[in-house]
Amino acid sequence: MSTMHEVARRAGVSLKTVSRVVNGEAAVSEATRQKVTAAIAELDFRPNSVARKLRTGRIDLIGLALPQLSQPYFSALAEAVMREAERHGLTVLIELTGGDPEAELATAREHGPHLGGLLMYPVGLSDEQARSVARFVPTVLMSERAYDAPVDRVAMANREGARALVAHMASLGYTRIAALGADHSGRPEHTAAHLRLAGYQDGLREAGLDCPPELVQEVSTADWNRHAGAAGMRRLIDTGASFDAVVAFSDVLALGALRTLQEAGLRVPADVAVAGFDNIDDARYSYPTLTSVEPGIAQIAREALALLNNRMNDAAAAENRLIVADFELTARESTLGGMAAWGGA
Amino acid sequence: MSTMHEVARRAGVSLKTVSRVVNGEAAVSEATRQKVTAAIAELDFRPNSVARKLRTGRIDLIGLALPQLSQPYFSALAEAVMREAERHGLTVLIELTGGDPEAELATAREHGPHLGGLLMYPVGLSDEQARSVARFVPTVLMSERAYDAPVDRVAMANREGARALVAHMASLGYTRIAALGADHSGRPEHTAAHLRLAGYQDGLREAGLDCPPELVQEVSTADWNRHAGAAGMRRLIDTGASFDAVVAFSDVLALGALRTLQEAGLRVPADVAVAGFDNIDDARYSYPTLTSVEPGIAQIAREALALLNNRMNDAAAAENRLIVADFELTARESTLGGMAAWGGA
DNA sequence: CCATCGATTGACATCGTTGAACTAGCCATG
DNA sequence: CATGGCTAGTTCAACGATGTCAATCGATGG
Numbered sequence: 001m002s003t004m005h006e007v008a009r010r011a012g013v014s015l016k017t018v019s020r021v022v023n024g025e026a027a028v029s030e031a032t033r034q035k036v037t038a039a040i041a042e043l044d045f046r047p048n049s050v051a052r053k054l055r056t057g058r059i060d061l062i063g064l065a066l067p068q069l070s071q072p073y074f075s076a077l078a079e080a081v082m083r084e085a086e087r088h089g090l091t092v093l094i095e096l097t098g099g100d101p102e103a104e105l106a107t108a109r110e111h112g113p114h115l116g117g118l119l120m121y122p123v124g125l126s127d128e129q130a131r132s133v134a135r136f137v138p139t140v141l142m143s144e145r146a147y148d149a150p151v152d153r154v155a156m157a158n159r160e161g162a163r164a165l166v167a168h169m170a171s172l173g174y175t176r177i178a179a180l181g182a183d184h185s186g187r188p189e190h191t192a193a194h195l196r197l198a199g200y201q202d203g204l205r206e207a208g209l210d211c212p213p214e215l216v217q218e219v220s221t222a223d224w225n226r227h228a229g230a231a232g233m234r235r236l237i238d239t240g241a242s243f244d245a246v247v248a249f250s251d252v253l254a255l256g257a258l259r260t261l262q263e264a265g266l267r268v269p270a271d272v273a274v275a276g277f278d279n280i281d282d283a284r285y286s287y288p289t290l291t292s293v294e295p296g297i298a299q300i301a302r303e304a305l306a307l308l309n310n311r312m313n314d315a316a317a318a319e320n321r322l323i324v325a326d327f328e329l330t331a332r333e334s335t336l337g338g339m340a341a342w343g344g345a
Numbered sequence: 346m347s348t349m350h351e352v353a354r355r356a357g358v359s360l361k362t363v364s365r366v367v368n369g370e371a372a373v374s375e376a377t378r379q380k381v382t383a384a385i386a387e388l389d390f391r392p393n394s395v396a397r398k399l400r401t402g403r404i405d406l407i408g409l410a411l412p413q414l415s416q417p418y419f420s421a422l423a424e425a426v427m428r429e430a431e432r433h434g435l436t437v438l439i440e441l442t443g444g445d446p447e448a449e450l451a452t453a454r455e456h457g458p459h460l461g462g463l464l465m466y467p468v469g470l471s472d473e474q475a476r477s478v479a480r481f482v483p484t485v486l487m488s489e490r491a492y493d494a495p496v497d498r499v500a501m502a503n504r505e506g507a508r509a510l511v512a513h514m515a516s517l518g519y520t521r522i523a524a525l526g527a528d529h530s531g532r533p534e535h536t537a538a539h540l541r542l543a544g545y546q547d548g549l550r551e552a553g554l555d556c557p558p559e560l561v562q563e564v565s566t567a568d569w570n571r572h573a574g575a576a577g578m579r580r581l582i583d584t585g586a587s588f589d590a591v592v593a594f595s596d597v598l599a600l601g602a603l604r605t606l607q608e609a610g611l612r613v614p615a616d617v618a619v620a621g622f623d624n625i626d627d628a629r630y631s632y633p634t635l636t637s638v639e640p641g642i643a644q645i646a647r648e649a650l651a652l653l654n655n656r657m658n659d660a661a662a663a664e665n666r667l668i669v670a671d672f673e674l675t676a677r678e679s680t681l682g683g684m685a686a687w688g689g690a
Numbered sequence: 691c692c693a694t695c696g697a698t699t700g701a702c703a704t705c706g707t708t709g710a711a712c713t714a715g716c717c718a719t720g
Numbered sequence: 721c722a723t724g725g726c727t728a729g730t731t732c733a734a735c736g737a738t739g740t741c742a743a744t745c746g747a748t749g750g
Contacts, residue, residue: 001458003736014700019738027698049459050398051736054705059395068424070626075420079413082441091456094439096427111436113346114394226630259630281415285571285604287632348706359730364708372728396706399735 002043011039059116067099072280080301099123099222112136117308138311145190152307153322156295158195161327166203174245178215181249196249214241229256251276274334288333296325347388356384404461412444417625425646444468457481462653483656490535497652498667501640503540506672511548519590523560526594541594559586574601596621619679633678641670
């Protein structure tokens with residue numbers, strides 16, 4: 001790579017003048033500007049961003065810390081964030097934390113100082129850890145949970161969404177509604193799992209329905225995948241409890257559950273209605289198609305980047321803000337029926 | 346953030362001595378080392394990687410350019426690469442190209458100079474563009490296609506894998522085997538789509554079976570998703586052609602196809618056998634479970650990083666290498682049957 | 691004709707770190 | 721005792737850009 005120095009020599013001007021041209025500063029005559037531009041083109045010069053960063057202290061790289069990528073929800077979120085970041089002229093560095101609070105903290109500690117900002121989907125992070133994270137780098141958390149730390153937050157309406165699912169099922173006449181994906185594993189409260197469980201209970205209460213503990217199946221958040229969904233459903237069936245609907249706390253859990261129900265000879269939704277969360281692409285192509293809550297990923301990405309951008313430019317921004325994205329319940333065959341047309345495969 | 350300078354002053358030693366301690370160089374007495382270590386701890390100093398990069402020219406950041414993340418195959422690949430990179434002490438920056446050759450080239454041009462190396466899954470890249478990419482940064486392509494450029498390559502056995510799938514189906518007695526996912530859209534040859542089509546044809550030939558053109562459905566590689574799989578299957582059915590098996594060129598295509606077949610009242614595999622490629626997690630939880638080719642993602646990630654690391658450390662490495670990962674055919678219900686136990690939902 | 695002004699341009703220090711070259715002290719050797 | 725070789729440490733320049741401030745120049749006005 002050629003440097004500004006070489007460009008300057010070739011154009012017969014000083015280093016600083018080249019810098020001026022490159023940065024589009026005003027005080028350069030048209031003649032010199034052209035000389036310099038020509039030299040830049042001839043040498044195929046492009047400014048060394050590392051040197052520039054060192055000098056200016058500005059960094060156009062932001063981190064995105066996610067528990068994992070292989071869950072469709074997270075890869076969709078990552079894509080949305082990357083697209084949005086591009087609009088802000090930012091590059092995104094994805095970090096995987098596995099949902100481990102130590103890893104979440106370590107990400108910020110290790111990479112924070114070299115990032116302009118950090119977007120994190122925290123799972124295990126404690127208040128104190130969150131404070132620590134925010135010390136290293138301007139941070140926006142994608143979490144409904146309030147933290148005692150100077151961070152902004154963007155969240156989906158976990159509680160409201162779960163409540164809406166239960167209300168939807170209740171309105172269709174289902175009365176023994178099970179939950180799949182509760183997680184009491186010593187984690188901070190206000191995680192997605194906690195909030196969705198709370199919303200589920202809200203919904204039952206409002207519908208005047210029972211909430212028998214045996215209908216709540218635990219699945220550790222870190223294991224929200226098809227395997228665990230299928231296994232959790234199997235456990236629920238094996239308890240012998242009677243139920244006619246299942247609210248899974250994520251679509252992949254629901255898709256796993258569908259599989260187990262079908263293996264068990266139970267028809268969806270004739271015998272058991274099923275709904276999930278996240279509205280991933282698969283929900284439209286499963287068998288049957290899956291009722292789900294769309295968490296507004298695009299909006300989350302947009303708001304998160306707006307907040308982060310603010311904080312990056314104005315470190316001492318006044319208040320910490322919380323933005324809750326709009327959600328939407330999309331009802332499909334797994335609760336509504338309409339399977340007749342499919343033939344009895 | 347505190348700097349080495351402050352650490353040096355606090356420890357009462359020179360800048361360089363601090364640098365030595367930080368980098369674990371030998372010529373430091375135990376006494377001074379401890380003084381410096383203490384000062385580092387007190388000030389919570391961590392070296393500024395931007396300055397270090399500028400000085401050493403070494404960069405521990407590598408790029409991973411993928412068409413997209415939301416396909417399970419790519420997110421799984423990304424996770425594998427990130428895990429492997431960590432073992433090498435490297436950080437991964439993911440870039441999305443959308444499979445557009447211009448974007449693939451732009452990624453290298455924009456980010457290449459600031460990356461230690463680049464791992465790319467090329468889709469549209471031409472020879473000349475590949476040469477250009479490699480000029481910007483040490484590059485390893487994840488592609489079976491040979492490029493006239495100084496790049497190493499890691500590939501899966503696309504052609505062999507497809508051939509094995511057809512052989513598998515032929516051995517089970519299927520004779521009219523369709524293909525879903527061919528892509529003749531003016532792209533360079535040797536893409537996954539081309540190779541899998543070639544393997545499919547190899548398999549048919551070896552089994553002594555016909556290869557009627559109406560059984561080959563096109564789906565542009567950029568659209569390999571459930572939607573397109575379902576639509577492609579629909580088109581195939583609508584042609585009225587008779588077939589008893591479908592080899593889809595990716596699992597998501599196959600999963601979409603399953604949906605359409607079920608809608609059409611066709612039983613899998615009793616009426617039509619289905620198989621896919623990639624062996625994504627979903628293949629084990631679909632209905633029915635999906636026969637697929639496991640492309641050896643872990644091995645690909647491992648080999649790719651080994652090659653890249655070599656090239657980063659020894660820019661003028663001798664020959665360009667090609668490593669083809671081992672594949673494995675995993676037969677499941679979509680070709681083998683065993684659905685009886687499921688009940689007739 | 692000289693002082694002043696606005697518009698360009700350049701010299702130099704600087705960001706935080708590391709590599710090269712050098713020095714001070716100490717011990718062993720002949 | 722002079723020499724040389726080692727160790728532990730220092731000083732200085734450099735990586736490639738940008739910010740600060742001063743210098744230059746032609747033109748203008750008195």
